[in-house]
Amino acid sequence: MTDVTDKRSGKPARSGIDASLFYNPTARGIVYQGALLIGVVMLIWWLQSNAATNLAALGRSTGFNFLNQTAGFNIGFSLLPFDRTSTYLDVYLVGILNTLLVAVIGIILATMLGFVIGIARLSPNFLIRKLAAAYVEIMRNMPLLLQLFFWYFLALNALPGVRQSYELPLGAVLNQRGLYLPLLQSDDRFLILLGVFVVAVIGAILWRRRQIRKMEEKGERRPVLLPMLGIILIPTIIVYFIAQVPVAFSVPELTGFNYTGGFVVPPELTALVVGLVVYTAAFIAEIVRAGIQAVNYGQVEAASALGLKDSDRLRLVVIPQALRIIIPPLTSQYLNLTKNSSLGAAIAFPELVNVFMGTAINQSGRAVEIVGLTMAVYLTFSLITSLFMNWYNSRVALVER
Amino acid sequence: MKKLMITCAVAAAVATTSTAAFAQLLDEVTERGYLQCGVTEGVPGFSFPDDNNNWTGLEVDFCRAMAAAIFDDSEAVRYTPLTSQTRFESLANGNVDVLSRTTTWTMSRDTDLGITFTGTMFYDGQGFMVREEEGITSATELSGAAVCIESGTTTELNAADYFATEGLDLSNAVVFVNQDEVVQAYLDGRCDVYTTDASALAAERSGFPDPDAHIILPEIISKEPLGPSVRSGDTQWFNIAKWTLFAMLNAEELGVTSENVDEMLGSDNPEIRRLLGVEGDFGTPIGLSPDWAYRIISQVGNYGELYETHVGPETAIDIPRGVNNLWTEGGVMYAPPIR
Numbered sequence: 132m133t134d135v136t137d138k139r140s141g142k143p144a145r146s147g148i149d150a151s152l153f154y155n156p157t158a159r160g161i162v163y164q165g166a167l168l169i170g171v172v173m174l175i176w177w178l179q180s181n182a183a184t185n186l187a188a189l190g191r192s193t194g195f196n197f198l199n200q201t202a203g204f205n206i207g208f209s210l211l212p213f214d215r216t217s218t219y220l221d222v223y224l225v226g227i228l229n230t231l232l233v234a235v236i237g238i239i240l241a242t243m244l245g246f247v248i249g250i251a252r253l254s255p256n257f258l259i260r261k262l263a264a265a266y267v268e269i270m271r272n273m274p275l276l277l278q279l280f281f282w283y284f285l286a287l288n289a290l291p292g293v294r295q296s297y298e299l300p301l302g303a304v305l306n307q308r309g310l311y312l313p314l315l316q317s318d319d320r321f322l323i324l325l326g327v328f329v330v331a332v333i334g335a336i337l338w339r340r341r342q343i344r345k346m347e348e349k350g351e352r353r354p355v356l357l358p359m360l361g362i363i364l365i366p367t368i369i370v371y372f373i374a375q376v377p378v379a380f381s382v383p384e385l386t387g388f389n390y391t392g393g394f395v396v397p398p399e400l401t402a403l404v405v406g407l408v409v410y411t412a413a414f415i416a417e418i419v420r421a422g423i424q425a426v427n428y429g430q431v432e433a434a435s436a437l438g439l440k441d442s443d444r445l446r447l448v449v450i451p452q453a454l455r456i457i458i459p460p461l462t463s464q465y466l467n468l469t470k471n472s473s474l475g476a477a478i479a480f481p482e483l484v485n486v487f488m489g490t491a492i493n494q495s496g497r498a499v500e501i502v503g504l505t506m507a508v509y510l511t512f513s514l515i516t517s518l519f520m521n522w523y524n525s526r527v528a529l530v531e532r
Numbered sequence: 533m534k535k536l537m538i539t540c541a542v543a544a545a546v547a548t549t550s551t552a553a554f555a556q557l558l559d560e561v562t563e564r565g566y567l568q569c570g571v572t573e574g575v576p577g578f579s580f581p582d583d584n585n586n587w588t589g590l591e592v593d594f595c596r597a598m599a600a601a602i603f604d605d606s607e608a609v610r611y612t613p614l615t616s617q618t619r620f621e622s623l624a625n626g627n628v629d630v631l632s633r634t635t636t637w638t639m640s641r642d643t644d645l646g647i648t649f650t651g652t653m654f655y656d657g658q659g660f661m662v663r664e665e666e667g668i669t670s671a672t673e674l675s676g677a678a679v680c681i682e683s684g685t686t687t688e689l690n691a692a693d694y695f696a697t698e699g700l701d702l703s704n705a706v707v708f709v710n711q712d713e714v715v716q717a718y719l720d721g722r723c724d725v726y727t728t729d730a731s732a733l734a735a736e737r738s739g740f741p742d743p744d745a746h747i748i749l750p751e752i753i754s755k756e757p758l759g760p761s762v763r764s765g766d767t768q769w770f771n772i773a774k775w776t777l778f779a780m781l782n783a784e785e786l787g788v789t790s791e792n793v794d795e796m797l798g799s800d801n802p803e804i805r806r807l808l809g810v811e812g813d814f815g816t817p818i819g820l821s822p823d824w825a826y827r828i829i830s831q832v833g834n835y836g837e838l839y840e841t842h843v844g845p846e847t848a849i850d851i852p853r854g855v856n857n858l859w860t861e862g863g864v865m866y867a868p869p870i871r
Contacts, residue, residue, distance in 0.1 A: 189624055189646030190764055204688045205695075205705045215692040215702075280713075287720040307721050308678055308704075388666075388677040388724045389704060398722070399706070476683075479708045479717065485683060489617055489709055493684035496645045498621055 182499055197495045198223070204490055206481045208397050222491050226483035227508055233400070233482060234469040234512065237407040241468060242461075244408055245415025252420045263416065270413035276474055278410055283402035283478040290398070293389060302382035302393075310396040311383035320376045327370045328363070335362040399480035403472065411468045415461060422457035423449065454527045462520035466513045473509075483508060557762075557769040558602070558819045561629055566608045569595035570628035573613045573711065576735040577843040577851075578634050578654075587611045590842040591632040594653060594760055597776050597832040598630060601824040606831040615710065616684035620645045623763055630773055632760040634732065636686045641761075650773040652759040654843075655855045655864060657752035658690050659730035661737065664747050666724065671751035675700040680714045680723035683707045687728050690754040729756050731843065731851055738848040771818045779825040781867035782807055783834035785858055790833040793826060806870050814870055825870070835865065 152158045186193050198220040206213050209225040210232065251263035270278075287307055291297060296306035304311040315321075342353050370376075383393035426449050434448040476485035483505060492501045561567055571579035571592060579589040592611070600606040612628050623631040624646040635641075636656075637649040662668045662677075671694070679702060681688050688707065695702035706723055708714045715736055718726040726733070730752060737743045762773050783789070786804050788796045796804050805811035808829075809822035816822065832838070839856065843849045857863025 186646075190643075191624075191646045192644055204692045205702045207703070207705045207707065215696055284716065284720060287717065287722050292721050387675060391676065397706075476709045477713065479706045479713070481707060485707065485709065489683040490688060490707065493617055493620075494689065496620070496640065 186499065191496065193497070193500070195497075195500055197497050197500070200495070202491065203494065206486055207479075208395070208400065208481055219491055219495060222486050223483075223504065226481070226485070226487040229480070229486075230469075230472055230482040230508070231512075233403055233407065233472040233475060233480070236404050237411065237468050237472065238465050240404065240408040241411040241415055241464070244412035245464075246419050248412060248416035249419025249423070252416060253423060267413045267416050270409055271417075275406065275410050275471055276477060279402060279406040279474055279478050282406045282409075283398065286398045286402050293385070296385075296390070302380065304383050304390055304393075306390075307398065308389055308395075309398055310401070311390045311392075312394045312396065313380035313382045314392070314394045316379045316381050317377055320374050321378075323374060324367065324370055324376050328367045331363045331366050335359040338362060397480070399475065399478050402478055403475040403480045403482075407468055407471055410471075411464055414464050414467075418457055418460045418464065419453075422453035425456050426452045451527060455524075458520060458524040458527060462517060462524075465516050465520065469512050469516065470509055556819075557629060557766045558772065561602065565603070566610050567595060567599045567602065567630065568628045569598075569609050569611050570614045570619060570622055570631040570633050571595070571611050572633050573615065575634055575711070575732055576738060577731070577847065577849040578735065579611070579632070588842070590838055591634065591653060591758075591760070593832050593838050593842070594632045594777065595630060597780060597828045598773060600827045600831040601772065601776055601779075601820055604821075604827050606827075616682060617709070620647060623647050623761060626763065629769075630760055630762050634729065634758050635761060636729075637757045637759050637761075638686060646764050647761045648764045648770055649759050649761045650770060651777045652757040653777060654731065654758045656729040656731045656756040656758050658687055658727060658754040658756060659733050659752055660749045661718075661726045661733045661746050662724060662749065664745050668749065671749045671753065672698055672700070674725055676704065677724040678704040678706060678722065679725045679727055680706050680708070680718045681727060682711050682714050683709055685728070686754070686756065691727050694753040729758070731758075731849075734851050735843075735849045738850070768819050772820065775818065775870075776828060777835075778867035779807065779828050779870070780833070780835040780838070781858070781865055782870055783825070783829045784836040785860060785867070788829055788834060789837055790830055793829045797826070803869070803871075812871075 183193060199218050201215075202217055202219050202222050203215050205215055206222070206225055208229065210228045211221065211225055213221055213225050248263050248266060251259050252267070254260045254263070290305065290307045293306050293308060296304045299305055302313045339355055339359055342355055342358075346353055381392045383390040383395075430448055430452060431444060434444040439447065472482055473484040475482045476489055479485070488501055488505050492498055495501070569592075571587060571589075574580050575589070577589055579587055579592045582588050592609075595609045595611070596606040599608045602608075612622065614622050614628070614631070614633055619631055619633055619635065620641070622628050631647070632653070634656075635649075637652065641647065642649050660671050660674065662674075668674070674695075679691060681691060688705075691705070692702060694700075704723075706717065708717065714726065714728075717723060719740065726736075728736075730748060733748050737746055737748070740746060760773055760777070762769055782803075783793075786801065786807060788804060788807065793808070797808055797810060799805060799808075802811060806814065808826045809815060809824065813822040815824040818824075821827075833841075836858075839853065840846060843851045845852055853861075853863065855864050857865060859866040
């Protein structure tokens, strides 16, 4: 901002006709910005003190000390141990984790589906192209809440009751109450195995980089994929047999009303993820299509002229240029998906808005504090996603020479 | 999302509420010309929009009774359907004048939310409903069952307490924001058990496709005195709400109904004469006219009439009078005398 002002009126400032601070554009800029900052801070302070005064006048307790009190209710699906003696802080954490879970799974799946549909929209095959177009137009033009109800009640009605459950391979069970998966049970030796696996993956990635550097130096192709698999799998399997890692599965069994044991994916989670993915993928598909079409066709021709094969042409020439256009709008779709996950409250998925702004707000009565804490979470998620995507964007941005 | 926006708007409203909240609400309401009444989103028998979109029910009639006492017009009421989550904020911030919405009177709600309960309209308790085919006869057999619950209610806490006390497993709680989805999910088989106040269970069951396939278990696991509430700090308004209910109870006790109230004006019984404002003036001290109770009874009715019309055994909801009978009939409904 000050740069522009400087350029526009830079001459008088530098020529020293009037060098007083009052006429210095930079100094004035700083003063304006400072005044605005003070104004905003005072506004926030005024709102806060006004709310505190009025809440006190209404005879209501305020403050964050309720976070350490016992919540006294149960949460149906949680990644942390949770029971009725847990505190409101635990409720907050469980809600955040569940929201994060939906957001992360949703973003990954929506990106994959969105890219596939987006590329399908450019397919030379009439049927594929039109089907993709129909998908996009239908999915992005219906309210998300409606779609969530559709998926949720579809799942409930399509799946069998507990006693008529589908028995899947490996002891997994599928019914109205969810997908019951066998849960891996092991001891500390499993952690060693996991460590070896992670180290092997890192090693494989480093090795791939080295191979690519060599390829660029010498100009000849070398095998990459198969050796990478070898680097990852061979040490892992050797360690597995040497350490004799015990592997057992807790298999779901029907006891009384429901299956117990194993890991349960409730229908609420499935419906929410499917709904969010299907909806957001329609938008992502359009972004991808627009991004690819924006790459000048001359680039493809130039790549062919250089002798790049089909897959390399897409991977090395078209996609990198398309990504520059795709990334910024893609970021806002990721943010939308994260925020839209709050609609899960309507179909009983215990994400942040359901457990914290729904149940906790009612049991504790601390509306202002809880709404503030909840907004802070979504703001933080959004800013972190933005930061990451901005960093990625700057990496793939066109470097002008 | 809707809820989020409402709650944000509420938070913003808290921040800007002025001291006007502590003026006399009666003057404000009289000037406005109608009563703003907070009700449920639809619980048959308590507050439910009928085919013509008119609100009816026991708790709706409480608001109509207040309007009759204030305006001599029981129709001068506008209804605001509120969710469990938004009801207290709406009342505390003055979006509604009175909350008459199947709300359980508890200590923390009465003392910590800026609202005050004015009495008990209906003595309720939490129960469990299961499908008959499960063969369950007692709530103690419910360990591990999937339980459908509406969030933001005392129901959620009571269920957690009960299951913990009885040593049952409640890891399968499915918590919805709206009542409609709770019922739909239960009917679709997501849950084995649907739990809420026994009155609401009966009311919901009356609307099921096959009511006889569902049974309400005998255990009542909580005390749920449902009553209207008003904003704290306005004694006059509090008294109007409190005595509206007492007037309807006293009327039933004295045998005054909407049918015979005009004849009763000529009664020799001093209690009836005081109630109807023929003798003495009990309306003016609370800012109303002397015939305030006559207006309530003639336009809305006494408590017994309301009970029979909306939730009694003659209705589809079919809840026996039980503890909600007058103290003279073996119940616990008891109103202080008007004198």
